[in-house]
Amino acid sequence: MGRLDHKSAVVTGAGSGIGRASATLFAQEGAKVLIADLNEDGLAQTKAEIEKAGGQCLARPVDIAAEDTVQDLIETCEREFGSLDIIYANAGISGGRVPLLEGTPEDWMEILRVNLIGPFLAIKYGAPKMVAQGGGSIICTASVAGLRSGAGATPYSASKAGVISLVQTSANQLAGTKVRVNAICPGLIETGMTKPVFDRARERGSEHKIGQLNPMKRAGAPIEIAQTALFLASDESSYVNGQAIAVDGGLSSSHPVVPGHMA
Numbered sequence: 174m175g176r177l178d179h180k181s182a183v184v185t186g187a188g189s190g191i192g193r194a195s196a197t198l199f200a201q202e203g204a205k206v207l208i209a210d211l212n213e214d215g216l217a218q219t220k221a222e223i224e225k226a227g228g229q230c231l232a233r234p235v236d237i238a239a240e241d242t243v244q245d246l247i248e249t250c251e252r253e254f255g256s257l258d259i260i261y262a263n264a265g266i267s268g269g270r271v272p273l274l275e276g277t278p279e280d281w282m283e284i285l286r287v288n289l290i291g292p293f294l295a296i297k298y299g300a301p302k303m304v305a306q307g308g309g310s311i312i313c314t315a316s317v318a319g320l321r322s323g324a325g326a327t328p329y330s331a332s333k334a335g336v337i338s339l340v341q342t343s344a345n346q347l348a349g350t351k352v353r354v355n356a357i358c359p360g361l362i363e364t365g366m367t368k369p370v371f372d373r374a375r376e377r378g379s380e381h382k383i384g385q386l387n388p389m390k391r392a393g394a395p396i397e398i399a400q401t402a403l404f405l406a407s408d409e410s411s412y413v414n415g416q417a418i419a420v421d422g423g424l425s426s427s428h429p430v431v432p433g434h435m436a
């Protein structure tokens with residue numbers, strides 16, 4: 174018995190990193206998965222991995238922040254798989270490390286479009302199907318950058334704070350419908366997005382310093398976010414709603430302290 178048997182899921186950003194790990198895990202646990210990403214090669218690789226393990230998967234190389242595309246994804250999942258039980262709106266972009274005063278409205282618009290409007294559209298078109306069906310679980314990837322400063326540039330952090338607000342307000346707007354909406358706030362995870370950080374550290378021989386700011390003293394792996402997404406996707410989290418769950422090795426649990434001076 175899989176934890177997601179008889180369920181169907183849409184997972185965005187599944188051509189890499191957290192999305193790939195989550196789609197693969199969902200399929201291993203019995204879900205039929207519709208995966209979406211702009212990266213066609215990455216998407217094909219994820220699909221091949223899922224099918225090799227005996228899972229059922231459809232792939233769509235699309236922009237998950239385009240309204241007609243999102244609508245089509247949702248309808249495709251329902252039409253091809255017979256239901257829409259889970260949406261993991263995970264795709265995102267970092268926008269790079271542009272300092273606050275050098276940012277442009279155009280940069281901001283693109284980051285907000287992908288990171289915040291993408292998840293909004295997934296909820297806008299996915300939730301009514303789930304309501305009609307009698308329930309469902311929507312998960313969005315926010316970030317520790319949405320909780321406070323220090324984990325991304327300003328527009329990225331603002332977009333992720335927006336995602337946290339989006340899940341809180343959506344969970345309440347959908348009160349009484351049995352549709353749950355939650356966010357995951359990952360800490361530093363080794364993925365396509367953070368590859369430059371890890372590559373640079375490896376080149377310098379300072380890889381051991383990565384993740385030293387959190388009490389686990391290491392970076393996370395995509396599977397560690399996927400495991401949380403699996404919990405939120407499954408009925409095991411049936412009373413978890415409107416939450417932003419940090420999966421960050423404890424990074425966001427503390428104010429900065431001088432080591433050895435404060436518990």
Ligand SMILES: NC(=O)c1ccc[n+]([C@@H]2O[C@H](COP(=O)([O-])OP(=O)(O)OC[C@H]3O[C@@H](n4cnc5c(N)ncnc54)[C@H](O)[C@@H]3O)[C@@H](O)[C@H]2O)c1
Pocket residue numbers: 185186187188189190191192209210211212215235236237238263264265266267287314315316317358359360361362363364365366367
């Ligand atoms: N890696 C980390 O440390 C970290 C930390 C906190 C939050 N996150 C968030 O996790 C999520 C997944 O990122 P990741 O770390 O796996 O990075 P990643 O770059 O490996 O994966 C992100 C995927 O999203 C896809 N994507 C981007 N824009 C898209 C669009 N408009 N339409 C369709 N697909 C699009 C990319 O092609 C890519 O495959 C993102 O929302 C990111 O902001 C990551």
